[in-house]
Amino acid sequence: MRYASLFWEYIKNYAKTRLTYRSDFWIEVLSDLLYQGMNLIFILIVFQHTPSLGGWSEAEVVFVYGFFMIPYGVFSTFFSIWNFSERYIVKGEMDRVLTRPAHSLYQVLLENVDPPSLIGSLVGAIIMAISWAQLGLPFHLLDIAMVLLLVISAVLIYAGLYTALSAISFYSDAPTGIVPLMYNIQNYGRYPVNIYNKMIRFMLTWLLPFAFVGVIPASYFLAKKTDDLSQLALITPVMGVVVFTLGLLLWNHGVKRYRGAGS
Amino acid sequence: MMSAYIDFIRIRFIMMLAYRVNYYSGIIIYAINIGAYYFLWQAIYGDKETLAGFTVTQMTTYVAVSWMARAFYFNNLDREIANEIRDGSVAVQLIRPYSYLLVKMMQGFGEGLFRMLLFMVPGMIIVCLIFPVTLPTDPKTWAIYLIMLFFSFLINSQINILTGLFAFFVENNEGMMRMKRVMVDLFSGVVIPIAFFPGWLSAIMQWLPFQAITYLPSSVFTGRTPTSEALHVFVIQILWFLGLLVPIWLTWRAARKRLFVQGG
Amino acid sequence: MLAIDVKDLRKQFKVQKNREGLSGALKDLFKREYRELTAVKDISFQIPQGEICGYIGENGAGKSTTIKMLTGILVPTSGDIRVNGYIPYKDREKFVNGIGVVFGQRSQLWWDIGVIESFQLLRKVYRVSEPDFRKRLNELVERLHLGDLLNRPVRKLSLGQRMRCELVASLLHNPSILFLDEPTIGLDIVVKTEIRDFLMQMNKEQGTTILLTTHDLQDIEALCSRVIMLDDGRIIYDGGLDELKNRWSKGREIQFQFASHTTLDRLRQLTATLDVSWTAESDVTARMWLPHAVNVSDALACVVGGTEIRDIKIFETNTDDIVRSIYSSGSASTSKETVVS
Numbered sequence: 001m002r003y004a005s006l007f008w009e010y011i012k013n014y015a016k017t018r019l020t021y022r023s024d025f026w027i028e029v030l031s032d033l034l035y036q037g038m039n040l041i042f043i044l045i046v047f048q049h050t051p052s053l054g055g056w057s058e059a060e061v062v063f064v065y066g067f068f069m070i071p072y073g074v075f076s077t078f079f080s081i082w083n084f085s086e087r088y089i090v091k092g093e094m095d096r097v098l099t100r101p102a103h104s105l106y107q108v109l110l111e112n113v114d115p116p117s118l119i120g121s122l123v124g125a126i127i128m129a130i131s132w133a134q135l136g137l138p139f140h141l142l143d144i145a146m147v148l149l150l151v152i153s154a155v156l157i158y159a160g161l162y163t164a165l166s167a168i169s170f171y172s173d174a175p176t177g178i179v180p181l182m183y184n185i186q187n188y189g190r191y192p193v194n195i196y197n198k199m200i201r202f203m204l205t206w207l208l209p210f211a212f213v214g215v216i217p218a219s220y221f222l223a224k225k226t227d228d229l230s231q232l233a234l235i236t237p238v239m240g241v242v243v244f245t246l247g248l249l250l251w252n253h254g255v256k257r258y259r260g261a262g263s
Numbered sequence: 264m265m266s267a268y269i270d271f272i273r274i275r276f277i278m279m280l281a282y283r284v285n286y287y288s289g290i291i292i293y294a295i296n297i298g299a300y301y302f303l304w305q306a307i308y309g310d311k312e313t314l315a316g317f318t319v320t321q322m323t324t325y326v327a328v329s330w331m332a333r334a335f336y337f338n339n340l341d342r343e344i345a346n347e348i349r350d351g352s353v354a355v356q357l358i359r360p361y362s363y364l365l366v367k368m369m370q371g372f373g374e375g376l377f378r379m380l381l382f383m384v385p386g387m388i389i390v391c392l393i394f395p396v397t398l399p400t401d402p403k404t405w406a407i408y409l410i411m412l413f414f415s416f417l418i419n420s421q422i423n424i425l426t427g428l429f430a431f432f433v434e435n436n437e438g439m440m441r442m443k444r445v446m447v448d449l450f451s452g453v454v455i456p457i458a459f460f461p462g463w464l465s466a467i468m469q470w471l472p473f474q475a476i477t478y479l480p481s482s483v484f485t486g487r488t489p490t491s492e493a494l495h496v497f498v499i500q501i502l503w504f505l506g507l508l509v510p511i512w513l514t515w516r517a518a519r520k521r522l523f524v525q526g527g
Numbered sequence: 528m529l530a531i532d533v534k535d536l537r538k539q540f541k542v543q544k545n546r547e548g549l550s551g552a553l554k555d556l557f558k559r560e561y562r563e564l565t566a567v568k569d570i571s572f573q574i575p576q577g578e579i580c581g582y583i584g585e586n587g588a589g590k591s592t593t594i595k596m597l598t599g600i601l602v603p604t605s606g607d608i609r610v611n612g613y614i615p616y617k618d619r620e621k622f623v624n625g626i627g628v629v630f631g632q633r634s635q636l637w638w639d640i641g642v643i644e645s646f647q648l649l650r651k652v653y654r655v656s657e658p659d660f661r662k663r664l665n666e667l668v669e670r671l672h673l674g675d676l677l678n679r680p681v682r683k684l685s686l687g688q689r690m691r692c693e694l695v696a697s698l699l700h701n702p703s704i705l706f707l708d709e710p711t712i713g714l715d716i717v718v719k720t721e722i723r724d725f726l727m728q729m730n731k732e733q734g735t736t737i738l739l740t741t742h743d744l745q746d747i748e749a750l751c752s753r754v755i756m757l758d759d760g761r762i763i764y765d766g767g768l769d770e771l772k773n774r775w776s777k778g779r780e781i782q783f784q785f786a787s788h789t790t791l792d793r794l795r796q797l798t799a800t801l802d803v804s805w806t807a808e809s810d811v812t813a814r815m816w817l818p819h820a821v822n823v824s825d826a827l828a829c830v831v832g833g834t835e836i837r838d839i840k841i842f843e844t845n846t847d848d849i850v851r852s853i854y855s856s857g858s859a860s861t862s863k864e865t866v867v868s
Binding site: 027028029030031032034035038039041042045046048049050052053054086116168172178182184185188191192195196197199200203 | 283284285288289292295296298299302303305306307308309311314315346433436437438439441442445446449454455459460461464
């Protein structure tokens with residue numbers, strides 16, 4: 001309850017900051033959308049040269065992309081801690097966070113909320129809805145609940161992975177370069193992972209489970225996909241909880257270490 | 264004076280060595296990237312022999328070489344400049360007796376050299392062992408490619424500097440930087456060779472600097488563009504390098520004026 | 528009751544050794560070397576509630592490390608700490624509710640928004656009720672003359688204004704212990720005085736315990752009844768400020784201005800019975816140094832009797848000099864011996 005009211009307070013502060021820089025807000029929204037648009041261009045170009053990708057049609061891949069955007073937008077809103085290492089470890093703001101009575105990760109996340117990214121989720125939902133109609137998929141009310149559940153699970157997977165990545169800064173010298181590199185890898189989760197060889201597939205499914213933020217949960221709705229991907233779809237919530245728990249544990253352990261080693 | 268600039272390259276090189284986790288994870292992640300795109304292209308080709316004039320082997324080589332080249336020319340100058348503008352330390356840089364932008368360029372080069380020697384070389388060896396990559400045997404192609412790669416670095420860094428300098432004019436250029444990164448990756452041809460683009464888009468690309476970063480040099484290297492036409496590619500790179508100096512110079516001038524008038 | 532109780536506190540860091548040059552850096556990439564560094568070496572001290580204690584020492588003496596352990600940011604390598612009855616690093620979230628921390632070099636306020644917004648947020652973080660918050664804020668705003676600053680964004684404040692806001696931010700939840708790390712660094716004398724007066728008053732009225740680190744000994748003289756001095760991770764002095772002065776200052780100096788040219792020989796002759804020494808500053812001025820053992824009035828009487836004096840100034844060795852001499856004399860043990868002997 002208290003954490004919820006804190007959340008609201010941070011959002012209010014965010015809004016106040018942002019209202020001072022109104023034009024930047026729109027620039028950010030615009031560039032976010034263009035970013036998503038470019039990824040879509042890639043898919044469209046690829047399908048100009050081939051009718052199917054590992055047995056998936058263009059509409060299906062676009063559908064997956066639409067789904068992929070929803071948790072991604074939510075995640076970017078609440079986990080925009082790209083500069084964690086510089087700001088909190090190198091510049092020492094972690095000390096301030098640690099002198100306050102709330103969980104350190106929660107404080108760090110709230111200090112960096114970035115609501116414009118949510119627009120990406122909205123666009124993703126629209127793309128998904130359009131492809132849903134195009135593919136002529138059946139629609140049940142239950143599907144809405146399933147979308148919600150799978151989106152939340154996917155967000156948890158992102159959250160866990162990036163919490164763990166940020167927590168590396170507690171152990172090591174400024175790992176500034178890893179996060180942007182990871183950015184590339186997470187994008188592979190929106191292509192049908194069965195096109196990759198065993199090793200990469202295994203990695204994207206179980207080690208850096210980015211397949212679980214895109215293609216796997218999305219395949220749940222593509223009913224005709226009876227391959228092993230859609231069978232994994234219902235594991236997504238489990239993966240979400242597990243990955244997030246692991247990320248949080250690593251963070252907590254990292255904080256302990258930070259407090260032991262100092263800066 | 265020159266030796267001071269060279270020292271910036273050296274210091275950045277040493278600095279990069281200090282980030283051990285970055286180094287190890289970087290090699291792995293680049294290998295994964297190349298692997299992922301290799302399989303993605305395998306799937307796109309299906310059982311077709313050639314697409315858009317690329318044979319499967321050429322494509323594989325193209326992917327590997329482009330990603331490795333990216334390791335060299337990629338840098339975070341835009342973010343560094345933007346951060347220095349935002350926290351005000353750029354003002355301190357301005358009172359030093361050197362050219363700020365040139366120093367940034369040198370630092371980027373130090374970073375590039377580091378990646379080239381400690382990333383590209385071991386990475387390329389690993390990739391050649393795993394994937395069916397065919398490298399050219401003619402030393403002349405290698406020499407031409409290395410020079411072109413240097414210009415890839417210059418042009419990419421110029422674009423980065425230009426993006427970074429925008430932090431002078433908007434409070435938050437984070438989105439712009441993110442967009443730039445995707446644009447460079449997509450339009451430079453790292454993820455898709457420009458030959459695959461639909462006609463109208465590749466026509467636009469002819470007039471943008473991005474293709475000079477990856478697509479043109481990699482095409483020379485993989486043998487799609489014959490060595491005899493390499494000069495043509497090289498001229499395009501030089502023209503873009505010179506052309507980009509103009510907006511940088513203008514932005515920098517405006518930025519400094521703004522800094523002096525408003526006090527940062 | 529003790530506000531702070533520290534026993535045999537020790538903190539060791541593992542520091543990475545950077546080998547020199549390019550080949551060194553290459554070696555570091557594959558194999559790291561570390562060495563142990565002990566920043567705080569088994570220190571013990573106790574601070575009762577309501578005391579203002581100065582924690583001084585040169586850069587790198589271990590001050591910040593101690594403060595970070597006391598505030599729960601760092602976990603000690605060994606030893607016991609109790610602050611406010613808590614072990615800081617264990618119940619961190621509960622513990623920090625009772626303390627306030629100001630890092631002079633680092634802001635805890637949001638850069639782009641009005642100061643009052645930051646305060647509102649901190650109110651939520653520390654779970655202060657709205658009426659309590661209002662009352663406390665009004666009081667602090669009045670004391671520190673912040674009235675019209677509250678709606679300004681932090682980036683538009685001067686350093687002095689910001690520092691006063693930082694103080695308010697750390698006191699909104701009415702902590703019983705306040706930790707100040709270099710609170711007056713970079714401030715002008717007016718703001719410094721204002722902040723000192725404020726701290727003094729708060730300590731008197733509410734009995735807030737204050738531990739401050741500083742390089743400005745004026746802060747210490749104005750505020751602290753007690754000083755803990757640290758050198759190379761060890762406490763080399765712990766006691767009252769006056770005692771410090773008495774123990775370490777070796778004497779005082781009197782400057783005389785004479786009506787006419789007076790030679791040193793003449794002066795030495797006049798004070799032959801006393802253990803004092805003279806230095807000439809010009810033909811008509813001279814300085815006499817006398818140890819504590821010699822009475823000032825005795826010394827004056829001797830001089831007055833034989834010369835015509837225009838002006839007299841007495842110089843007590845100030846804290847700056849004392850501290851400087853302690854630092855330069857090196858480790859604790861040797862300097863203590865000199866005093867004793």
